[in-house]
Amino acid sequence: xxxxxxxxxxxxxxxxxxxxxxxxxxxxxxxxxxxxxxxxxxxxxxxxxxxxxxxxxxxxxxxxxxxxxxxxxxxxxxxxxxxxxxxxxxxxxxxxxxxxxxxxxxxxxxxxxxxxxxxxxxxxxxxxxxxxxxxxxxxxxxxxxxxxxxxxxxxxxxxxxxxxxxxxxxxxxxxxxxxxxxxxxxxxxxxxxxxxxxxxxxxxxxxxxxxxxxxxxxxxxxxxxxxxxxxxxxxxxxxxxxxxxxxxxxxxxxxxxxxxxxxxxxxxxxxxxxxxx
Amino acid sequence: xxxxxxxxxxxxxxxxxxxxxxxxxxxxxxxxxxxxxxxxxxxxxxxxxxxxxxxxxxxxxxxxxxxxxxxxxxxxxxxxx
Numbered sequence: 349x350x351x352x353x354x355x356x357x358x359x360x361x362x363x364x365x366x367x368x369x370x371x372x373x374x375x376x377x378x379x380x381x382x383x384x385x386x387x388x389x390x391x392x393x394x395x396x397x398x399x400x401x402x403x404x405x406x407x408x409x410x411x412x413x414x415x416x417x418x419x420x421x422x423x424x425x426x427x428x429x430x431x432x433x434x435x436x437x438x439x440x441x442x443x444x445x446x447x448x449x450x451x452x453x454x455x456x457x458x459x460x461x462x463x464x465x466x467x468x469x470x471x472x473x474x475x476x477x478x479x480x481x482x483x484x485x486x487x488x489x490x491x492x493x494x495x496x497x498x499x500x501x502x503x504x505x506x507x508x509x510x511x512x513x514x515x516x517x518x519x520x521x522x523x524x525x526x527x528x529x530x531x532x533x534x535x536x537x538x539x540x541x542x543x544x545x546x547x548x549x550x551x552x553x554x555x556x557x558x559x560x561x562x563x564x565x566x567x568x569x570x571x572x573x574x575x576x577x578x579x580x581x582x583x584x585x586x587x588x589x590x591x592x593x594x595x596x597x598x599x600x601x602x603x604x605x606x607x608x609x610x611x612x613x614x615x616x617x618x619x620x621x622x623x624x625x
Numbered sequence: 626x627x628x629x630x631x632x633x634x635x636x637x638x639x640x641x642x643x644x645x646x647x648x649x650x651x652x653x654x655x656x657x658x659x660x661x662x663x664x665x666x667x668x669x670x671x672x673x674x675x676x677x678x679x680x681x682x683x684x685x686x687x688x689x690x691x692x693x694x695x696x697x698x699x700x701x702x703x704x705x706x
Contacts, residue, residue, distance in 0.1 A: 374672060403676045503679075511675040519683040526691055608688055616695035625695050 398575075398586035399593065404508050408593045412572035415596075416557050419514075419603050423550050426607030430547070433619035443622075448474045466539065475533060475623040489531030496524040504601045508593060514600025521601065522608035534617055534624025543613065543621055546606040553603030560595050572596075626671040634671070638664045649704055651697045659690035 372379030389402055389410075399405035407415055445458045449471055455478075456471075464471050497520075504517030529537040561572040569576025574592025578585045616625040641661035648654040662685030669678035 511679050513676070516676075516679050516683050519680075519688055523683070523687055526688070530691070612688075612692060612695065615692055616699065618699050625698055 398589050399508055401508055401510070403511070404513060404593060407513065408596055409572075409574070409589070412561070412596075415600065416554075416561065416572070419554055419557055419600050422607050423554050423603050426547070426550055426610050429611045429614050433614040434621075435619040444476070446474045446476060446478065447471045448478070466536075473535065477623075481531075486531045489527050493524045493527055496520055496527070500524065500601075504597055505594065507597050508590060514597035515604055517597070518601035518604025519608065521605040522612070525605075525609045526612050529612065529616070529624055534613060534621065537609065537613065537624075538621060541606070541609055543610065546610045546613075548606075550603045550606035550610070553599040553601070553606065556599030556602065557596050560592060560599070564592070631668075631671055634664050634667050638668065651702055651704060652694065655690055655693035655697055658693065659686050662686040662689070 372381075376382060389406060393399060393402050393405040393410075397405040397409040399409060443459075445461050447456045447458060447462065447464060448454070449456070450469060455474065464473055466472075500517045500520035503512035503520060504514060507513035507517070525537055525541055528540065560574070564573045564576040565571050567576040567580045572592075574589040575585045576588075577583075577592060578588035581588065583591075613621050613624065617623055638661060641657050641664060645654045645658040645661055648657060662681055666678045666681040666686060669675075669681055
């Protein structure tokens with residue numbers, strides 16, 4: 349069976365390699381896409397969509413539906429992870445909670461959770477596989493977080509003009525939360541962005557995207573036709589389209605950020621969202 | 626982009642792709658897969674697809690490596706097959 353699989357893979361590879369020579373060279377001017385498809389977007393996108401970046405105009409304007417359902421797929425992926433991995437608290441299973449006395453280093457194991465303030469100088473909640481943390485690593489990681497978040501906001505807001513947009517910005521925002529989780533612990537992330545808030549934010553992002561489209565429908569345009577806002581808000585068509593794409597990107601970023609943080613929490617804690625990586 | 630660097634990147638992509646499915650240590654495989662994603666990201670840049678490269682760097686090399694390491698941390702580090 350393994351030999352057969354290897355043979356199939358090699359055969360497919362040889363076929364791919366044989367057909368790859370038929371492809372037009374990268375950037376060849378006389379290939380079909382360079383003659384028909386690319387000029388249509390390069391010359392058409394500025395007068396049609398008033399967006400300076402072709403990639404953004406294709407992503408959020410020509411292929412607006414596609415991006416909307418991609419966002420929905422991201423949201424559904426997060427929800428599937430939630431329903432598959434989330435371990436709801438079951439009766440009869442004894443869970444042990446560890447509390448470390450900071451001045452002496454003595455660890456108490458409790459069978460019931462106790463409420464300990466995160467700013468308490470006496471006790472702190474620790475994970476079962478707790479090891480002393482390096483102060484340098486923790487401080488430097490937390491120091492990087494605001495810079496990552498500002499860059500993420502720039503990527504979201506400047507997505508029209510430069511590479512970037514909602515997906516990448518949302519991933520960067522999620523990465524900043526995951527960095528907090530890696531350098532501190534999962535409970536810090538949970539206190540910054542609770543599971544409930546994250547799932548609500550993910551749903552809100554999809555609703556923002558779909559709502560932008562529906563609002564355009566209400567103002568007499570097509571679904572996701574951002575130019576329809578121009579007459580209602582009394583601004584020029586390019587400004588209305590720019591705002592529409594920005595709102596849509598914010599929705600995408602919200603969904604991606606919240607979903608990725610949720611998946612990270614669930615995967616790293618075996619679905620309990622108690623003790624993480 | 627310089628041809629030699631491009632060839633080196635292509636070779637590294639293939640080496641990392643083969644290594645990430647043959648390594649028995651899953652943590653190592655996750656790290657090698659992150660390298661593969663980063664090399665793919667550099668290839669996208671060399672093909673002037675900066676948007677795709679950005680996404681690949683953020684999702685492929687960043688988040689998915691973390692998610693895989695988290696999964697390895699919570700399951701087992703050695704493969705059975």
